[in-house]
Amino acid sequence: MMREGVDEMIQLGVLGSWNGFHVKEYAAMLAKNGEAKLVSISDDNEALAAAAAQGLSLTVKSHEELLADPAIAGVIVTAAPDRAAALIADAVAAGKAVLADKLIAVTGTDAERVAAAVRAGEVPFALDLPLAQKPVCLAAKHTLDSGRLGRLTGVRIRNAHGGLLKGMLPPHFVEDPSGLLTDIGLHGIYMACLLLGQPQAVTALSAGASASRTPETAVCVLEFGDGLLVTVEMGYVSPVSPFTLELFGTEGMFTGGGYAGSARIKGAADEDWTDLPLLQEHERPLTMLEQWLQDIEAGKEESEAWNLSQGIVIGRVLEAITRSLNQGVRATV
Known part of the structure; x- marks a missing residue:
């Protein structure tokens, strides 16, 4: 009011x-x-x-x-x-x-x-x-919690744009070696942690980076229990790259994202995909x-203190990602 x-x-x-x-x-x-x-x-x-x-x-x-x-x-x-x-x-x-x-x-x-x-x-x-409260991400969490996918066997999250190609990024972004990971890339990292908790280890790779320049693209593979691998992709050189969140399980798959925002699910025994309803503005x-x-x-x-415990997890994961990138190793969290 x-x-x-x-x-x-x-x-x-x-x-x-x-x-x-x-x-x-x-x-x-x-x-x-x-x-x-x-x-x-x-x-x-x-x-x-x-x-x-x-x-x-x-x-x-x-x-x-x-x-x-x-x-x-x-x-x-x-x-x-x-x-x-x-x-x-x-x-x-x-x-x-x-x-x-x-x-x-x-x-x-x-x-x-x-x-x-x-x-x-x-x-x-x-x-x-903020990404956690987007309708697509809320639908993904609801689907995961419902058990409809069976045992989770894989997750892929991609978040990228073409800001580096278009000259939209300010110099201090470009000149910060961690800029990509702590800006657009961090959304995918915290979404993985919100869905699944704290990973056990991380392996990170980047391209187009230097001691004084942020990467153009990067991929982080987060390891969770039961052999679950989560791939988080990020980049500054993809002008056509709508947000994507995919969950793979023994009983089906969830896919969500796109510019307009949509979510679908397909069970192992289903012939067709089923569109999932997304929350409207008044429902969020x-x-x-x-x-x-x-x-x-x-x-x-x-x-x-909202999301304070998640802040600790994010700090630990970012530290492990930095160690992995700098040393070229798999880093425990």
Whole structure:
């Protein structure tokens, strides 16, 4: 429900503008929600913060100034991946509610430290894993939980676009060796973990990478129990590559994705594919942003650290992927 006055709206800040695209997406979602608004932004690189602030009427501040502002109730962390852990911890220490974009840290140890700080700080917290709430992914989870596929024997997730070909990626994305894995590639990685838990090991391969350039494409093979292998594909050089999520089992197959969004299932004894219904806008669960705003309004006593345990798993998996890429080995998680 819309509050009665603009002055009563929840004021939020943005810590880090590594992903300026997401800053604009969050601003648009908040404008549609009507309960809160972004008022300021910070980044270690002030030019990046200024660029992200363009058109959004945001005040550019230092991290310290933003966190010291008593009018700001919470912060959205869209910082460079290797800065996320420190900034989340600083925000919690300052008593700010925190919404983290896709990760809380890029190593397991740092993720555990951040999680401990969040629990001790008792501030409203949510880790935003937006792909998990897409209708196709919700249909995949429902199908998996239903047992209709029998024993799961394989999973394939692909998420890619042609941003590197079209010059759409900002230089700091291209110049970050981990850019692909912690940007578009991370969606497939966390979806695999949300569906199946923490993998036991990972083997990662990339192409078109260097010490100062992110890969053009990469593939991560995640190993789970009972010999289950999950393939996560990602890339920046595929302009025609709709999202794909496939589940293979002893009793059938689920396939979902596409530009329009669709899901189908075929049992081993079925002659034809069956289209699965997808949730409509009014049926979907709350987004993490919406849940987080509700928690801020309700107060600390009623808040929950949403997806915090997943943040630890993601940190461990990213650490193992980095080790696999750097050393050319299968890395345990």
